[in-house]
Amino acid sequence: MSKIKIIQVQVLNTDERAIKKRLREFLRDLRKRNLAKELIGDDEHSADFDDGDLDLFKAELPDGGLTYKDEAVIANRVRCLISKRSRAEGTAHLSKEDLQRLSPKEASMKALTAPSEHWADEVAAALHEEMPWMGRATECAWHDLRRVARRGTAIKVEPLLINGPPGIGKSTWARVMATRLGLPMAQSDAGVGSAGFDVAGVERGWGSAQPGRPVNLLLDHRIANPIFVVDEICKAGVATSTQGRSFSLSEAMLGLMEPATARTWTCPYFRVAFDMSHISWIFTSNNLDTVPEPFLSRCQIVEIQEITSQQLHDFAVRRGTEMGLSQEALEAVWEALGRAPQVTGRRMSFRDVVRMLERAEALEGRPRLH
Template sequence: MPRIPITEPIFPDAALSESAIKDRLSHHALRLKARKTGLIIPDYLAAEDELDHLQLHIALSRDMRQRIARRAACIAARVDRRSPLSRLKREDRERFEALRNGVDLVALPSEHRADEIAAELHAEFPWMGQATEAIWHGLRRSVQSGEAGLRLPPMLLDGPPGIGKSRWARRLAGLIGVPDLIFEATTENASFGLVGSQRGWGNAVPGRLVNLILTRLVANPVVVVDEVEKAGEARSHQGRTFSLTDALLPLLEPLSARRWSCPYFEVAFDMGWVIWVLTCNDGRRLPEPLLSRCPPIRLESPSRDNLVVFAQREGTRRRLSDASIDAVCTAISWAALQGHRPDLRAVVRMLDRAEGLERKPPLQ
């Protein structure tokens, strides 16, 4: 798995740290003193061995050591001030150190693996065939492109509530082998929760997107924005608005995403690898700029047979008894005969209920 830099060059060179500068200045002072005293330094010694050899025969005065320490601290401070990290608090800088050596970039080994992922998704979610077909072609194109990692265009899944759009996206992340993030636009409808807020605000924090990168150290996670059409906006006392859909636009545009500026850390991140899956129940309520970046994929509700097959597969995965699985399937069929079509959420709740009953301790 390759590692790539996820931010602009912001980390000071390790060779310019205070301790490294102090060592080099001390080495230079020892060499000068050795030359004055006539000490012979063998040519075959490496730099580290040479330093040990000098320290064994020569000692610097206390005044010289203090001068070297002050000079090293001064140079290191100047180098540090040039880094954007100098604006951050100590705890934020410590978190950023995790990114010094880059982050992992997940890739698919072959087009055959893309076919396997698509087949698995279709077997579990046959009613979401259009979304699965789109992701199948995207996976194959990414492998064919020869890029270092998996890159997919953003998707917008438009369909009735409760058909498993978010569940499909999480399953996609699991099959690819990347972390996932579910962002509920109904409860976190402003942009702050996802992208963060600028430092200087009383409650300024980094967004969940950057936190995910800092925590999991993967460049291409799957980020699901659920029910994006219900996102609202926050308005400051100065009249500025902070809309979730507006904040998404630069992240969904490939060129701007590769140098996306985090409002909290004020550092440019390469978010061009993030796999975006947006879901909505009514795409007509979304602004045109968002729709132009994510053409909606219209999905339909699962049929009764789809729900029965899902219940059988999920029940088997949970190791439920045959009696429990049959009871759930019977409930689905009975509801359909009564003119009611349960959605996927209702089926999952029935499976949860059956699992809870089976795991319940026996009464004495």
């Protein structure tokens, strides 16, 4: 594990009490030194004294007290100094609450690293065993993990766009991977009209001003390389303000996905630069036709086929066993999956299996009436 500077601000001392204490000590020391020089004098007898003698003589003098005027001058200088240092840090515009949350003194965050290529192999193998139909996505992540393990850099999966039918577990795959890697994860739905603001944040001056979820993810966990998932990027629209300004999620993502611009990306809310280049971006879609080409050119694109009945069965058995379901409950789930297409008139999806397993778990844990 290493540390990476994420919040791009200067960290200067703005502790009012500490600065006042230092100025008081400096003023007392300066006056004692001047008094020692006056007592020694500048005649022929004082020529034999050097700086060492002056310091010894100064140390024998009592500390002089500070007057009310001295304290007022010190307080005024401290206010000016703190104001100038805050402007130099680039945080003078922030409220105390925002500044406390931003915590510039903790600008460097922990970055999780891959222990070895063997570790990367084990993570990929476990991920593939749990969700084998997502093999192509797992393979992309596997290669990225082996590369960062060789380099000794922070764990990162290059921007990955998973395209495939709905309900096959694309988002779940990302969550399982985040768990296997031990990284925090957050998620946003591109189908929501305000998704662009949800990711990038809303600048000050708006009633809904707030930082974006990726920035919140960094500040909440203090981990430099989390995973962020954007669902259904194919449904991302364009949000328009009351003043006629448009804002597109796909356009907002370009600056966050490009390493050169992501290193100094400025948060619209905090108006402070963040290094966002260590975030692993995972996108899901059902159709690539509506995704802009500039966005596609920055992603690794993998196509996932429809999940088969056998893969659903294997997943249900494996996940149900991990949940502690009885054999009877697992058989009931599989029987329900077999009959469901005839009843509902549609294919069963990964989501259906998860819901059935959760329902079976709730029923098994429910107390019986006597």
